[in-house]
Amino acid sequence: MGDILEFFEQMGFMNMTIQQGIMLLLSFFLLYLAIKKQYEPLLLLPIAFGMLLTNLPGAGMYHSELWTAFLDANSPAYHSYGTIMREGGLLDILYIGVKAGVYPCLIFMGVGAMTDFGPLIANPKSLLLGAAAQLGIFLTFLAANSMGFTEAQAGSIGIIGGADGPTSIFLTSKLAPELLGPIAIAAYSYMALVPVIQPPIMRALTTKKERAIKMSQLRPVSKTEKIIFPIAITTIVALILPDAAPLIGCLMLGNLAKECGVVDRLSKTMQNELMNIVVIFLGLTVGATATASSFLDWSTIKIMVMGVVAFGCGTAGGILLAKLMNVFSKEKINPLIGSAGVSAVPMAARVSQQVGQEENPSNFLLMHAMGPNVAGVIGSAVAAGILLTMLG
Amino acid sequence: MMTPLAINWSHVWMVTGLGFCMVIALLVVLIFILKLLGAVVSSAVKAPKAEQPKAAAQAPAAQAAPAAAQASADDDLAAIAMALHLYFNGVHDVEPTEIHIKRVERSGWNSKLYGMNNLHR
Numbered sequence: 068m069g070d071i072l073e074f075f076e077q078m079g080f081m082n083m084t085i086q087q088g089i090m091l092l093l094s095f096f097l098l099y100l101a102i103k104k105q106y107e108p109l110l111l112l113p114i115a116f117g118m119l120l121t122n123l124p125g126a127g128m129y130h131s132e133l134w135t136a137f138l139d140a141n142s143p144a145y146h147s148y149g150t151i152m153r154e155g156g157l158l159d160i161l162y163i164g165v166k167a168g169v170y171p172c173l174i175f176m177g178v179g180a181m182t183d184f185g186p187l188i189a190n191p192k193s194l195l196l197g198a199a200a201q202l203g204i205f206l207t208f209l210a211a212n213s214m215g216f217t218e219a220q221a222g223s224i225g226i227i228g229g230a231d232g233p234t235s236i237f238l239t240s241k242l243a244p245e246l247l248g249p250i251a252i253a254a255y256s257y258m259a260l261v262p263v264i265q266p267p268i269m270r271a272l273t274t275k276k277e278r279a280i281k282m283s284q285l286r287p288v289s290k291t292e293k294i295i296f297p298i299a300i301t302t303i304v305a306l307i308l309p310d311a312a313p314l315i316g317c318l319m320l321g322n323l324a325k326e327c328g329v330v331d332r333l334s335k336t337m338q339n340e341l342m343n344i345v346v347i348f349l350g351l352t353v354g355a356t357a358t359a360s361s362f363l364d365w366s367t368i369k370i371m372v373m374g375v376v377a378f379g380c381g382t383a384g385g386i387l388l389a390k391l392m393n394v395f396s397k398e399k400i401n402p403l404i405g406s407a408g409v410s411a412v413p414m415a416a417r418v419s420q421q422v423g424q425e426e427n428p429s430n431f432l433l434m435h436a437m438g439p440n441v442a443g444v445i446g447s448a449v450a451a452g453i454l455l456t457m458l459g
Numbered sequence: 460m461m462t463p464l465a466i467n468w469s470h471v472w473m474v475t476g477l478g479f480c481m482v483i484a485l486l487v488v489l490i491f492i493l494k495l496l497g498a499v500v501s502s503a504v505k506a507p508k509a510e511q512p513k514a515a516a517q518a519p520a521a522q523a524a525p526a527a528a529q530a531s532a533d534d535d536l537a538a539i540a541m542a543l544h545l546y547f548n549g550v551h552d553v554e555p556t557e558i559h560i561k562r563v564e565r566s567g568w569n570s571k572l573y574g575m576n577n578l579h580r
Contacts, residue, residue: 191493198486205479212471222474292500299492307485442486449485453478 082124086359093362094119094354097252106259110232110350114252117354121158129158129355137166138244162352165240165247170349171233172317177342178233178444179297179321180334182412186438188292189285192392193404197442199388200408201450203228203381207373208454214369219243222454224370227254228377229447230261230409236353237314238451242458248357249367253374261414262421264375265382265406269422272386273402277393278426280401282435290326297323304449310459311452318444381409385439400435407436410443 075081097115101108121129133155136144144150151159164170187193204225211221223239223246235254239247257264270278297319305312324334385405393399403423407415416436423432545551 188493188497191490191497194486194490194493195483198483201482202479205475208478209471209475212466212468218467218471218474221471289500289504291503292496295496295500296493299496300489303489303492304485307488308481445489446482446486450478450482453481454474457474457478 077125079124079126084124084359086363087122087124089363090122090357090359091119094122100259107255109346110255111259113347113350114255114354114357117158117351118248118357119354120351121355121358126156128156129162129352129358130155131356131358131361133159134162134166134244158352158355161348162355164345164348165236165352166244168237168240168313170345170352171237171240172313173341173345174233174349175314175317175448176321177337177345178412179318179323180325180337180342182318182322182325182441182444183437184296184322184441185288185293186285186434187441188288188296190435190438192400193438194442194445195392196385196389196405196408196439197444197446198408199405200381200385200439200443201229201446202384203377203379203409204447204450204454206380207377210376211369211373214373216366216369217243219458220246222458223250224373225377226250226447226451226454227257227370227374228381228409229443229450230254230258230378230381230411230415231444231447232258233349234314234410234447234451236349238454241455245361246366246370247353248362249370251353252357253371257374257378258411258414261378261409261411262418264378265415265418266422268379268382269386269403269406269418272383273390275426277390277402278423279430280399281427281430282401282404282432283398285434285438290328293326294323297326300445304445304452308449308452308456310455311449314448314451315445318448378409382406385409385443401430401432404432404436404439407440408443408446410440410447412440412444413437415443416440 094115097111097118100106101111101115120126133144133151136142137146137151139145148163151163155162204227206225207228208221208225211224212218216224219242223235223243226235226238227250229235232251232254236247236251239250243250301312301316301319304315321334321337324330324337385408386402387405388408389400389402389405393402401419401423403419404416407419409415416433416439419436420431420433423430
C-alpha cells in the first residue's frame, strides 16, 4: 500500500501547479498553431514541444535554477559548464549551444547558404531601406526603458523589431537571458504574422499612385561580384564592428560556400542537414526556457505588445525612407519595397509583391523587394552588434 | 524580473540616437563599397571587349558565340513572356490528358520478323 501511495505521490499530476497547467495549455495551443495553421511550423513546433517538456513536473529535463546559478557571480557554479553537464538534464545540455551563442550563428550559416544577395548587389541603395527598417529596434528600446525594463532587457526587446529570430536569440542570450523565452516566442510569432501586421501599415502610409509604381529591371550580377561580396562585407563589418562578426561572418561564410561553386557538398549540408539539426536543438531549448515562473509574468505581456510596436515601426521606417528617396531620386522606387527591410526573409518581400499586385497586377516587385529584405538581415545583425557593444 | 532602478535617460537617448545613426552610417559605407565593387568588376569585364575588334579579325567564330548566346537569351525571354501571357490570360489550349499510342500493324515492310531468317543450328 505504501508503495502505491509513493507511486501516486511521484506522479506529475500530483505535483503540477496551476501555472504549469496553464503553460501546458499554452504549449498545446502553439502546437495547434504550428500543425493546423502552419505558422512557422519548423520553429514553432519544436519551441512548443520544448515548452511542453519543461513544464512537465518531475521530468527534470530543464533546470532554470542551474542557469540562475550559472549567471550568479557569487555562486560556485558561476559560468561553470561542467556543473551543467554533471547535474543538468537533456535540455540543459542542449541549451549550452544557445548560451554560448552557437546555434544562432549556425542558423545564419544556413541562411547565408540559401540566400541570393544578387538583388542587393544590383541595387546597393536597398541597404538604406534595410537600415531604415531598423528604426523599430531603437524606438522600442526607448519605449521599453520607459516601461521599467533595464537597458540590457530593453535592447533585447527592441531587437524583436529586426524580425530576425536567430539575431533576437543571439542578442538576448548575451544581454538578458532571463527574457529569452518570451522574446524568442514573440519574435517567431510576429515573423509568422508578417502578412497580417504589415499590409495595413503599408496601405496607410502610401497612396494608390505610389503603390502602382513600376520599377526598372535590375542589372545582371556577375559571379565574380557574388563571390567578392561576402568576403568584402565580412571584412568591412567585422573591422568596424567586431561584435557583429559572429553573425555576419557565419552568414557570409554560408553565402560564399553557395556562390563559389567549388564546395557544393558543404553548401548543401549548411542548407539542409546542419540547419535542420540546429533548428531542432534551438527550438527545443528556447521553448524549454519558457517555464511557468519566467513566462507567466506581466513583463511577457509587455514584451508581446512591444514586439508589435517594434515590427510596426520597422515597417513604417522602411516605407517612409523609400518615400523620402523618391523626393531626391530621378528613378522612382515603389515605397512598398521599403517594408521588406525588416528581415523576415522572404515573407516580407512576398508581402510587398502581394500588396503591389493589388494595385497593379502586372507589377512584379518581388526581386526589387528581395534587395531590402536581405539588407534587413545584414542591418539587424549590425544593430545587434551595436547594442551588444553599447549595452553588453 | 524588472529592476526598479532610476533610468539613465541621457544614456538611453544616446544609445537610441547613436545606435541608429551607426546602423545607417555602416550600411552607407557598404553601399559605397558595393558601388565600387560593381564599377571595378564591370570595368574588368569591359576591358577585354575594347580589344575585341582586333581579336575578332583573328577568330570570327569566337565573335559569333556571344551573338548566338544573346539570340538564345532573347528566345528564352520571348518564350517566358509567351508562357506568362498564356497562363495569366487563360488562353492556353486545353490539353487532352490522354496519351495515344498508335499501334502499327506488322507488314513485310516494317517488321524485322519478315525480313530476317532464323538461323538453323
